Amino acid sequence: MASTFLRDDSRPDPNHWEYQYLDLMRRIWEEGSERQDRTGVGTRSIMGAILRFDLADGAMPLITTKRVYWKTATREMLWFLTGSTNIRPLVLQGVKIWNEWPHARYLLETGDRMSLDDFVARIIEDDAFAAQWGDLGPVYGKQWVDWPTYEQAGEDEQGALFRKGEGINQVAEVVRSLRDNPGSRRHIIEGWNVAQLDSMALPPCHKTYQFHVAGERLNLALYQRSCDVALGLPFNLWGAAIMLRMMAQQTGHEPGELVWMGGDTHLYLNHAHLIEEQLSRQPAGTPRLELRQADSIFDYTIDDFSVTGYDPHPPIKAPVAV
Incomplete structure (x- = not known):
C-alpha cells in the first residue's frame, strides 16, 4: 500500500532524528508481512529493527508528528520503579x-x-x-525491583523443600555496578521471568535493558520483543530515554546514546488512518528534558521532569488491541 509519506527529497530537514521512526513506520506499512495475531486484529510486521538517538544536551526522542503525552509515560515509568503491580x-x-x-x-x-x-x-x-x-500479576516493576528467589528449607520424603527468599532489586544492583564497576558487561535489567509469564496480564514487551559506559557517557540498549509502532513505540522510546537520564544522573555520567532494538515490530491493521495521517506530517523541533536531581533512582516524582521545545502536531486517536 502506498502511503502519503514525503520522501527524502521533499523533507525540510532530512537529518531530523524523527525520520528514523517515520521511516520504520512506512517500511512496515508498505513491506511488512500481513499476519494474524493474539488480539485477532491482524498486523503488518517485520522482524528486527534498530533506532539510535543521541541524548546529549538534554535531547529526547519525543515524537512530534503527533502529540505524545509524556507525563503519562513518565508516571508509568515511575510506577514501574515502585514495584507496584x-x-x-x-x-x-x-x-x-x-x-x-x-x-x-x-x-x-x-x-x-x-x-x-x-x-x-x-x-x-x-x-x-x-x-x-x-x-496485573508480576509485571515489569515486580521483576525489576523484586525478582523472586527461593532457598532450600529442608527435605521430606518427596525431595527438597523450598521457601521464598529475598527478592532481587535489579535496578538498585545496576546503579551500584555502574558506580563501582563501570566496565562490566552485566549492567542489565531483565523483565522476562519465564516461570511467571502465565501469571502476568501481559508479558513484558520492553524486556531487556543493558547499560554501557563509554568514558563519561552512559549508553542504553533496549531490546523489545514485541512493539506496536503506532501507539506503543512513542511511549517506549520516552520511557527508555528517561530511564537512561535518571540512571546517568544517579551514577555521575553524561547521557549518551539510546539504542532501541525491536523483535516483532508491527502495525495494527485497524490503525490505517493514524499511519497515513502521521506519515503525511513533517517533524519539527528538538524537545529537551530538564531533570531535577533526586536522592535515588526510586525518589523521582513527576515534578522533577520538565520538557521544553515541544510543539507537536495534534494527537491521533486509535484503538488499543488487548
Whole structure:
C-alpha cells in the first residue's frame, strides 16, 4: 500500500532524528508481512529493527508528528520503579493505559458486563475491589525491583523443600555496578521471568535493558520483543530515554546514546488512518528534558521532569488491541 509519506527529497530537514521512526513506520506499512495475531486484529510486521538517538544536551526522542503525552509515560515509568503491580496508583493519577487488561479479566471471570468506565470508578472507590481486580500479576516493576528467589528449607520424603527468599532489586544492583564497576558487561535489567509469564496480564514487551559506559557517557540498549509502532513505540522510546537520564544522573555520567532494538515490530491493521495521517506530517523541533536531581533512582516524582521545545502536531486517536 502506498502511503502519503514525503520522501527524502521533499523533507525540510532530512537529518531530523524523527525520520528514523517515520521511516520504520512506512517500511512496515508498505513491506511488512500481513499476519494474524493474539488480539485477532491482524498486523503488518517485520522482524528486527534498530533506532539510535543521541541524548546529549538534554535531547529526547519525543515524537512530534503527533502529540505524545509524556507525563503519562513518565508516571508509568515511575510506577514501574515502585514495584507496584496494581493499576490503582496509576488510575488515581489519571493514567489509563493499563485499564483494559484487568477489565477484560473481570468480564471473563465474572460474566458481569460492567463498562470500562464503571470498572475504573470502582477501582478508585473500593479498596477491596481494587486489590482483587486491579492487579496485573508480576509485571515489569515486580521483576525489576523484586525478582523472586527461593532457598532450600529442608527435605521430606518427596525431595527438597523450598521457601521464598529475598527478592532481587535489579535496578538498585545496576546503579551500584555502574558506580563501582563501570566496565562490566552485566549492567542489565531483565523483565522476562519465564516461570511467571502465565501469571502476568501481559508479558513484558520492553524486556531487556543493558547499560554501557563509554568514558563519561552512559549508553542504553533496549531490546523489545514485541512493539506496536503506532501507539506503543512513542511511549517506549520516552520511557527508555528517561530511564537512561535518571540512571546517568544517579551514577555521575553524561547521557549518551539510546539504542532501541525491536523483535516483532508491527502495525495494527485497524490503525490505517493514524499511519497515513502521521506519515503525511513533517517533524519539527528538538524537545529537551530538564531533570531535577533526586536522592535515588526510586525518589523521582513527576515534578522533577520538565520538557521544553515541544510543539507537536495534534494527537491521533486509535484503538488499543488487548
